[in-house]
Amino acid sequence: MDELKIMAPAAPGGGWDQTARSIQSVLQAEGLASNIQVENVAGAGGTIGLQQFVNRSAGDPTATIVGGYVMVGAIIANAAPVTLADVTPIARLTGEYVVVIAPADSEIDNAEELAEAMRADPGSVTWGGGSAGGVDHIAAGLFAQAADVDPRALNYIPFSGGGEALAAILGGQVTVGISGYSEFASQIEAGEVKVIAITAPERQDYVDAPTFAEQGFDLDVQNWRMIAAAPDISDEERQTLTDTIRTMSESEAWATELETRGWVNTYLDGEEFQTYLNQEIEATTAILSDLGISQ
Known part of the structure; x- marks a missing residue:
């Protein structure tokens, strides 16, 4: 051309x-x-x-x-x-697939425990991610649906970028964070946060983390x-x-x-x-x- x-x-x-x-x-x-x-x-x-x-x-x-x-x-x-x-x-x-992370010392270790917490009291589980209506919010809403929780009950807090969301997670201001893997990669590798799951259909080489699908939640979301x-x-x-x-x-x-x-x-x-x-x-x-x- x-x-x-x-x-x-x-x-x-x-x-x-x-x-x-x-x-x-x-x-x-x-x-x-x-x-x-x-x-x-x-x-x-x-x-x-x-x-x-x-x-x-x-x-x-x-x-x-x-x-x-x-x-x-x-x-x-x-x-x-x-x-x-x-x-x-x-x-x-x-x-880029989306990952859900939690502070390293969080009581939530996997997708089922996250789902159980939301079923018990959706408002008590706060999600920190990107803009309202963006890929992070959508992925969180799809997880709520897969967990048999009304997406409108989702307590989602939008941040202007992954850095702000990460600060809220590390500061204990939110229960879990959700964003593209690259936004959280260095903290994941350093062990400061743990990955609850990734929204890929199968495990990815670049992160040692389970998928939502293998934990029983049908979620395949990529930005x-x-x-x-x-x-x-x-x-x-x-x-x-x-x-x-x-x-x-x-x-x-x-x-x-x-x-x-x-x-x-x-x-x-x-x-x-x-x-x-x-x-x-x-x-x-x-x-x-x-x-x-x-x-």
């Missing part, structure tokens, strides 16, 4: 911006595209950038946008005028990131983009980029990704309604 435009619907420095610039770097390094421009349009969980992208890029095969699971929730919570149905999904690129193309492009143009991104994802340069940034390769494209995306939107719509965040 000669030209490619990538919109990062967030401010410079964040996860979507890093994703866009990693794509730019690897495509150039691998000679898969030559003239690659990254543009940042921040605001409202990516929905402001998404609306601009849809409105001005229809039919443009050189236009792409990065996004992810946060955007799915933001579209629903903000009743955004455009949705992911208005773009052309290309591929899921990376993902995934994707790339999508403009609306109204041809099947041939979509395939060209898909082939380019797939080749990038299989390169050594991409593997190195992921390792450097601590990202997990969860690549998925084609009809499989479209099906996955539809399922994520349906499930997220349901849980946000159950949490009282959307209608």
